[in-house]
Amino acid sequence: MDKEHALEEMMGKLGDFGRYQGFQFFLHILAAMTAGLHMLSLVTVAAVPEHRCAIMGVDSTNFTESWNSSLVLNAIPLNEHGKLDSCKMYGPNKSLEHCESWVYDTQYYKSSRGIEWDFVCSRRWMGAAAQTAYMFGVVLGSIVLGKLCDSFGRKTVFVWAGILQLLFGTAVAFVNDYYTFISIRFLYGIFGSGSYIAGFVLTMELVGPSRRTLCGVTFQIMFAVGIMLLAGWGYLIDNRFYLQILYALHAVVLLPHWFLMDESPRWLWAQGRARESVAIIEKALKINGSTEEIDTPALVSQCKATCTKYSEDSPSGTFNLFKTPNMLKKTLIICGCWFANSVVYYGLSLNTGKLNGNPYFITFLLGIVEMPSYIIIMYYLDRIGHRALISTMMLLGGISCLIVAALPHGSTSATGIVMVGKLFISGSYSIIYKYSAELFPTVVRSSGVGLGSMCASVSGALTPLISLLDTLNPKIPTIIFGFLALLSGFSTFFLPETIGRTLPQSIEDGEKFGLGDTCFTNCSGRRMSNASEDIPETMIPLDVTEKKS
Structure with missing residues (x-):
């Protein structure tokens, strides 16, 4: 073989x-x-939920003024989408100023890092x-x-x-x-x-x-x-x-995977650890209810030859x-x-x-x-x-x-x-x-x-x-x-x-x-006629594949 x-x-x-x-x-x-x-x-x-500038004297830690109240609408301009501006408010003489603190709409989020640390505007x-x-x-x-x-x-x-x-x-x-x-x-x-x-x-x-x-x-x-x-x-x-x-x-x-999960037999094989690889396959065959037998000495010999090739090339x-x-x-x-x-x-x-x-x-x-x-x-x-x-x-x-x-x-x-x-x-x-x-x-x-x-x-x-x-x-x-x-x-x-x-x-x-x-x-993805032949990875015994064909 x-x-x-x-x-x-x-x-x-x-x-x-x-x-x-x-x-x-x-x-x-x-x-x-x-x-x-x-x-x-x-x-x-x-x-970061919807937010607006906190209005001094109106909003407090225990109370937030309704967003559509006249006090809020007179203190905060509307943006191009018709919503309250998130980062600016009116200062003296109706000049625009950047917010120093914010209040948040807690309809969906009552607690988050974005609220705690104010991930808004310049932040x-x-x-x-x-x-x-x-x-x-x-x-x-x-x-x-x-x-x-x-x-x-x-x-x-x-x-x-x-x-x-x-x-x-x-x-x-x-x-x-x-x-x-x-x-x-x-x-x-x-x-x-x-x-x-x-x-x-x-x-x-x-x-x-x-x-x-x-x-x-x-x-x-x-x-x-x-x-x-x-x-x-x-x-x-x-x-x-x-x-x-x-x-x-x-x-x-x-x-629990340390006790329940096995290493990849392919990786073990590529590392030259053929006996471990074969042992996993033998265990898997029993669980699958298969009567297939594996010639461990022959496979170990093949693995050594293969892994020598990999290590060199x-x-x-x-x-x-x-x-x-x-x-x-x-x-x-x-x-x-x-x-x-x-x-x-x-x-x-x-x-x-x-x-x-x-x-x-x-x-x-x-x-x-x-x-x-x-x-x-x-x-x-x-x-x-x-x-x-x-x-x-x-x-x-x-x-x-x-x-x-x-x-x-x-x-x-x-x-x-x-x-x-x-x-x-x-x-x-x-x-x-x-x-x-x-x-x-x-x-x-x-x-x-x-x-x-x-x-x-x-x-x-x-x-x-x-x-x-x-x-x-x-x-x-x-x-x-x-x-x-x-x-x-x-x-x-x-x-x-x-x-x-x-x-x-x-x-x-x-x-x-x-x-x-x-x-x-x-473009169909079919094998090209001038392509080199692949090793047929059928995942079932190769001799069985030949009989089926």
Whole structure:
């Protein structure tokens, strides 16, 4: 047997998706739920409700004058939208002055960091910086934890990230100093998505090709569930301290994974730890009720030969993603897709307070509106392919953003189109995870997904700052989001299709993978006749495949 087939035959005996994979997958996707909740926690715990200048002699700590009273209307001018100005009031001789203090509409938010520290007017940057600090933590986490996943294993990183997100998520609730808050938010961000990255890679390396689409999309569904939980708990708990503690405690569900979850057999194999890899597969076969037997001595011998090849030709590390021309092209385009998807996704998600309606309900809707896109993906992805679907969804998401920019600010129609844009961009975002995992070879897969996630985190960190441009014109951020989505959607045409094809193992495999395959030469995603033959990753015994054909 050719040594390149050894791993695939062993994984093939396991089948695409059995009881063992189902249980492990359930453990993996819990990380997606906690990631969604942590990522957008500031939407509730640091919310900035409607506000106006506090009027000396009229408003006090115990009493706030009605916003439509003559006293208020005579003291505060109206803005261009016919609402009370949030930052200015009349001074002596009807001259305009900047507010020194504010009162807040507590209809939806009675307690938040935004109210405590006045994230308004000239202090708006403080709220943006708090979210940016978290996202820059995610950037560092993507780099460091992605590398640690490839060096020390997916399971180790998964569990430690869960422990530390619990620790820092709790600590941030107790902080009373703004700059300490920012520092802990940064540390919180490093580990907030660490388990997500490791869990996603674990799933992609464990399940068979016919189930990767469903499993990949389910990760995104669980992320959306995290957003819906965020809104639900925010609605029920009006104290930001207890709310943040509750958000942090969701990480507890990740702690038993050290005892329940297995390491990736593919990663163990790539590290030359064949006996451990085979032992996991044997355990999985028993749980799946399979009678297949594994020749452990032969597989260990094959692994040594294979891993020698990898150690000589394909050392792991992020740098290897840029060493060869085809890998460089794919890496740059896919990172651009991550960047654009993230900036649009979080641009729409973080600005719910600017939309018309109950902010908790809108946040919940922004989570639930993702579900139709996932249904579309589960039905069409294996029929159309990653490339055509992700480019179409990004282009439609970009067009939606430009339509929103053309509609009246804060209108109901704008809110509706935002929901449509979120539907499309969440769909493309869900594909990018699976697409990246299949484009990169095993020896750098976590590093590749981590690099892409880092690019997404950089754009996520920039999103609150881009949103501050609405002080110049409310349409500017949305126009930027729209053009980035359009540009990235077009660039995706130049990536190869991965549906039904073997996951590349070495850097050499990764460089050969998809050569000459673009939407302009093969837009259907079908295998090109002049493409090099892949190792058939059937996830069932190769001899059985030959009999079926």
